[in-house]
Amino acid sequence: MNKKRSIIFSLVRGTAAILIALAVAALLIFVSSDGAGAGEKLAQTADAMRQLLIGPAFKSSGGISVKNLSDVLAAMIPIVFTGLATCVMFSANQFNLGAEGGIMLGAFVASMVAIYAPLPPVVLPIAAILAGALAVGAMMLIPAVLKAKLGVSEMVNSLMLNYVVLYFIKYLLNSHLADKSKGQIMSYPFQAHAAIPQLIDNGSKLSWGFVVALIFVVLVYLFMYRTRWGYSIRMIGINQDFAMYSGMKVAAVVVLSQVLGGLLAGMGGGIEVLGRYTTFNWNTLPGYGWTGITVAILAGNNPAFVPLAAFFMAYLNKGCNLMSTYCGVPSQLIDILQAVIFVFFAAEQFLSGYRQKLVVKSTQEELKRAAQEAQEKGEVK
Amino acid sequence: MLDLILTPDFFFAILRITAPILFATLGAVVGEKAGVSNIGLEGIMMMSALFGSLTSYWTGSWFVGLLVALIVGVLEALLMGFFAFNLKTDIILTGIAVNMIGSGGTLFLVKVITNITEGKPLASTTSLITAVNQIPSWNIPLIKDIPVVGDVLSGHSILTYIAFLLVFLTWVLLYKTPLGLNIRSVGENPNAAASVGVSVLKVKYIAIGFSGLMAGFGGAFMSMYYAMGWSLDMVAGRGFIALAAQAMGGGEPLGSMLSALVFGFAQALSIKVSSKGIDSNLVTPIPYLVTILGLVVFALVLRSKVKRQHSAAALKEAEKK
Numbered sequence: 038m039n040k041k042r043s044i045i046f047s048l049v050r051g052t053a054a055i056l057i058a059l060a061v062a063a064l065l066i067f068v069s070s071d072g073a074g075a076g077e078k079l080a081q082t083a084d085a086m087r088q089l090l091i092g093p094a095f096k097s098s099g100g101i102s103v104k105n106l107s108d109v110l111a112a113m114i115p116i117v118f119t120g121l122a123t124c125v126m127f128s129a130n131q132f133n134l135g136a137e138g139g140i141m142l143g144a145f146v147a148s149m150v151a152i153y154a155p156l157p158p159v160v161l162p163i164a165a166i167l168a169g170a171l172a173v174g175a176m177m178l179i180p181a182v183l184k185a186k187l188g189v190s191e192m193v194n195s196l197m198l199n200y201v202v203l204y205f206i207k208y209l210l211n212s213h214l215a216d217k218s219k220g221q222i223m224s225y226p227f228q229a230h231a232a233i234p235q236l237i238d239n240g241s242k243l244s245w246g247f248v249v250a251l252i253f254v255v256l257v258y259l260f261m262y263r264t265r266w267g268y269s270i271r272m273i274g275i276n277q278d279f280a281m282y283s284g285m286k287v288a289a290v291v292v293l294s295q296v297l298g299g300l301l302a303g304m305g306g307g308i309e310v311l312g313r314y315t316t317f318n319w320n321t322l323p324g325y326g327w328t329g330i331t332v333a334i335l336a337g338n339n340p341a342f343v344p345l346a347a348f349f350m351a352y353l354n355k356g357c358n359l360m361s362t363y364c365g366v367p368s369q370l371i372d373i374l375q376a377v378i379f380v381f382f383a384a385e386q387f388l389s390g391y392r393q394k395l396v397v398k399s400t401q402e403e404l405k406r407a408a409q410e411a412q413e414k415g416e417v418k
Numbered sequence: 419m420l421d422l423i424l425t426p427d428f429f430f431a432i433l434r435i436t437a438p439i440l441f442a443t444l445g446a447v448v449g450e451k452a453g454v455s456n457i458g459l460e461g462i463m464m465m466s467a468l469f470g471s472l473t474s475y476w477t478g479s480w481f482v483g484l485l486v487a488l489i490v491g492v493l494e495a496l497l498m499g500f501f502a503f504n505l506k507t508d509i510i511l512t513g514i515a516v517n518m519i520g521s522g523g524t525l526f527l528v529k530v531i532t533n534i535t536e537g538k539p540l541a542s543t544t545s546l547i548t549a550v551n552q553i554p555s556w557n558i559p560l561i562k563d564i565p566v567v568g569d570v571l572s573g574h575s576i577l578t579y580i581a582f583l584l585v586f587l588t589w590v591l592l593y594k595t596p597l598g599l600n601i602r603s604v605g606e607n608p609n610a611a612a613s614v615g616v617s618v619l620k621v622k623y624i625a626i627g628f629s630g631l632m633a634g635f636g637g638a639f640m641s642m643y644y645a646m647g648w649s650l651d652m653v654a655g656r657g658f659i660a661l662a663a664q665a666m667g668g669g670e671p672l673g674s675m676l677s678a679l680v681f682g683f684a685q686a687l688s689i690k691v692s693s694k695g696i697d698s699n700l701v702t703p704i705p706y707l708v709t710i711l712g713l714v715v716f717a718l719v720l721r722s723k724v725k726r727q728h729s730a731a732a733l734k735e736a737e738k739k
Contacts, residue, residue, distance in 0.1 A: 069530035187717035208699035372522025384505035
């Protein structure tokens, strides 16, 4: 199949997956709407779907909504990082699901540095983010080394670590680090110069972290596709035995991929808290890790497509929030939407009949061309 | 410390806490035997817990609630099977999707459903399950009168007894029935199984359906007995712990039951300790830590066993010469 056809196929497939998810969403909204008759329900569904699809970009009056769009861009920051982390780990076929706990630990460690470290401006936020990244990189050593040395499932271990991290942070925050003068459990405020400056000051919290995220997209892409280590990671994901027999250090790469994933997730956590908040007050896992997995799947584990996938997920999420504000549809609809898109994107055989047709068509054309060329050659003789 | 543990009600608690993990573990055991890694057990348990508790409230009958929980579990697992086997989605990714729905999706559903039926969206069903529609417990005649033993073994919910009975039944299924043979052969070598006429697809569907059934039991236990109703993320990783219990038990029903009991013990201990005034955030992660430790110990034991076998084989070889 030629390149153009395979791009067309990917587009058709992706669109079909998204349309199915939206159809499921519409159906759920229709059933859940409290309209009296079918007509009223239909109108409500249409209204809700309009919020979901158009709300994040346009005002109800028709103009482009800068505020909503910058909200969407700001929401991309953490999931670009968890998406990149998941890309790296899944590329090596390491089903490490610890980005969820990782981003929380990174956020927590960065917050602590931002509160307590006596460092000058500029240095402080950078040190805080790096500390968060390193902490999570170290955390990922646990499932990574256990997998590489003992063959223990990195998946189960990373899932368990998510819970351990959550309760460990809650314990430290509740018992030792909480600002007792506040009604809710939260840390003391960050030092003012720890904050990451904003790109646009409209309350969207679109910070320079967004730019850093995009820079890391490029860096991770270059690493994965232009370096020896990146090649090893991808090769081990494709065929571990082949990689081993051709002399790659499989164990080292297995560890490397997960530690890198940890560094990225931790960095995302640090950038998210310093760009968005002034204290640390997370008391549940934030869910960015799971969204990051969806992002990586939508991007086909290719870092270059991560921003696009992250934009899409952030857009849908914003749409769901608008829908719950204006139309009373619970915002958790996003989880169902996400899951449906996710499975169809990951389904190899989804629309395989259509792909078969395209392959057949390409081959027929090639055969025809070959026959023609042969004929022309014959005439020359 | 010891006098805290060596009480009948502590051992009673271990059995009670182990039951939902054990159900999910048996699901994982049968799934893995057929080569199907169902990591969606967690999400299926959430969904079954939700629909079990709602149905039990609507009908006033715990039995109908349990039945619906089981049906929901099986259907969700079969849907997973459709994506994994027919559409060739990676089974791990399918499981992740099911867990996404199990977390936020269930909250969406409960809000929507209660908005329609109760007139206002509820964020949990904890007010809906009462002693009337709870899964009943059973005082075993005769045994209940034996001092200590009766206190530990009698008075559990019916499902707790079913859970431990199912360990035996699962063993029978796997090792004493033609279906079990097929399940094991599909897991070990699908091509060989197919070549002798076993329908690999059908066996895989049966295995994943069974794991859904078990997760359904576990979910019903959680929302209709363990806690009085469904609440967000109430399964709290038990589906994942079950995967670890399966691995630590070497994939066998009995061994997996023992490792499930270890997790039950860890959790019962953490509850006991936190009742002594220690910050619960410090003790809640104990079962998760025990899981990691358990997997490591199991891997080490397995490794030295393999090494011993290798050296024994090498010695034999040397003797021959």
